[in-house]
Amino acid sequence: MAKQVVPEAARQRRRPTRGGTVLSEEIIVRTALRVLREHGSTGLTARRLGAALGADPSTLYRYFAGMDDLARAIGDELMGRALDSWTATGDWRTDLRALGRAIHASYLAHPQAAVLTASRVTGRPREIAVDEAILGILRGAGLPDPVAVRVYHAFIDQSLAFAALDAGSLALADEARAGDEEMWHSTYARLPAESHPNIAATAHLLARHMPHSAYPVALEILLEHTAAHLSRPGA
Amino acid sequence: MAKQVVPEAARQRRRPTRGGTVLSEEIIVRTALRVLREHGSTGLTARRLGAALGADPSTLYRYFAGMDDLARAIGDELMGRALDSWTATGDWRTDLRALGRAIHASYLAHPQAAVLTASRVTGRPREIAVDEAILGILRGAGLPDPVAVRVYHAFIDQSLAFAALDAGSLALADEARAGDEEMWHSTYARLPAESHPNIAATAHLLARHMPHSAYPVALEILLEHTAAHLSRPGA
DNA sequence: ATATAAGGTCAATCCCGTTGGCATAAGGTG
DNA sequence: CACCTTATGCCAACGGGATTGACCTTATAT
Incomplete structure (x- = not known):
């Protein structure tokens, strides 16, 4: 078995698997993304990924230290795709907005x-x-x-945090077909006005807003805050 | 087995388990929190929880439809604790800030x-x-x-999203003892200035800031934004 | 050509969630 | 108080999970 994983750059002897495919980190990660899309967020298993690659499950351990390590590589791939889809213009506000949206979009695409x-x-x-x-x-x-540094910290954490949250409801909707959109109609819209006056009063607005991500709003608020700092250099 | 779960309110015949404990949703959730703390976020298993309760794992299915259902109950418990620890003063800004911090703190406590x-x-x-x-x-x-509704949406999603993200790094630090704080010194501080000039220039600041949550900053920015809306009613 | 070992496969281990069947005692009823 | 019903506990088993140690095979360096 794999006492230690050989780093991708140092790989030399590539041997085809029984299924005929020649493996690489990149191919494994790409296949994992496909398996995830087809079988859901909990459906990525060593056996299934091995089958999708035409290889024995244990082969994966030649490339990644474990499923956890593979998960991190998948995350990095999404981050890379975000960066690839982004181009700088020189205007900080435009660029930061675009990068934030690229990150969010890249994660929500999977x-x-x-x-x-x-x-x-x-x-x-x-x-x-x-x-x-x-x-x-x-x-x-x-x-x-x-x-x-302060803005950077808020920006990256906010982007990742919203990506995780929004992806959660998207994935749920895909997997369980339940659609939480339903819940905002079914559960929340039926609460009696006596016990939950504020929800009852805004039920129609909630049903319209909640199925969409709050990330764009949060991003704009952060950009506005940053702009304020630039206009008064002392703060 | 459990064809259907009996709702907590309708329970009558409580029978002690072999270990002597009398079960209830509340006891199960509380024990689950303890097991999670002791064995990490992936360490909550039906067998382990059963053992901790002195009961057979399958008994859990008399109370929850599955581990997933149990997880939702645990989440609701954390949310309830946040609400219990909060008291309204009547000043919106104070109250919203306190509630946000209560939610964040309640999750980070577990x-x-x-x-x-x-x-x-x-x-x-x-x-x-x-x-x-x-x-x-x-x-x-x-x-x-x-x-x-717009502010509510941003507020609750932001609070939950940051709670999840911050809890992730906290749990990781606890479990693996690795401490990401280390990483900000080890990985990031060693990047050469040629390839990563901006990280290199701010490495000391990053090491100081990144181990802490960006939630307080993000919360204040949201409060500020909300206050601006109140001062110009037309916007 | 040959030797080396990277990188494939196989088989086994231990743990997981979940379920069907069964036993038993709690609580209602007379 | 005795009886019945059935909620709620336990047991055993199933299929599938990650991971690993031993082995085999073939790509490359000499």
Whole structure:
């Protein structure tokens, strides 16, 4: 078995699996994303992924230290895709908004994968690249380092946290077909006005708003806050 | 086995388990919190919980439809504790700040449980009570319903999302003892300035800030935004 | 050509959630 | 107080999970 995983860069002898495919971290991660989409966020198992690759499950342990390590690689892939889909314009506000949306969108494009990975910091290369980009935007805009770090922290955590939450409800809707949208009509809309006057009074608005992500709103609020800091350099 | 779970209120014939304990939803949830704390977020298993209760694992299915249902009950318990620890003063800003912190703190008090539950909406009674309270604060402050709903949405999602994220790193630190704080020193502080100039320049600030939650900052930004809406009623 | 060992496979281990069948005692009824 | 019903506990078993140790095979370096 795998006493230690050989790093991707050092790999030399690639041998085809019984199924004929030649493995690589990239192929495994891509296949894992497909399996996740097809079988849901809890449906990624070593056996199933092995089958999808035409390989023995234990082969995965030649590439990743365990399913946990694989999950981190999947998260990094999503982060990388976000960064790839993003281009800088030089205007900090435009760039930060675009990057935030790219991250959020990249995770929501694979909700089942996002549920698995979005709430953990991976420390992998592409995540680090995103961190570098964010800090670059903020410092380039002229924010003093302490403020830049504070905003960076709120920005990245907010983006990841919302991605995880929103992916959760998306994945749930896909998997269980239940659709929480239903719940805002079924459960919340039926609460009696005596016990829950405020929910009752706003039930129609809730049903309209809750199925959508609050991330865009939170992002704009953060951008506004940042702009305020730039207009009064002393703060 | 359990064809259907008997609702807690309708329970009559309580029989002691082989271990002598008399079960109830409350006892099970409380024990589950203890097991989670002791064995980590993935350490809550039917067998282990059964052992902790002095009961057969299958007995749990007389109380909950499955481990998933149990997880939702645990989440609702945390939400209930948040609400219990909170008292309204009548000042919207004070009250909303306190409630947000109470929710965040309640989840972080049980990080392993929070990881399991914070990223899902349960639709259970105590969660609904919190929703009602938030809407009450905002509407009581004089916000028009559409704005109140928008702020409510951002507030509750932000609180839960950060709770999940922050609990993740807390639980990780507890479980693996790795301490991500370490990572901000070990991984990030060693990046060469040529490839990652912005991280390198702010490494000391990052190491100081990143181990703490960004939730308080994000909460204040949201409160500020809300206050702005109240001072110009037309917006 | 040959030797080395990377990287594949196989089989086994232990744990998981969940369920069907069964036993028993709690509580209602006379 | 005795009896009946059935809620609620226990047992045993099933299929599937991650992971690992031993083994085999073939790609590459010499």
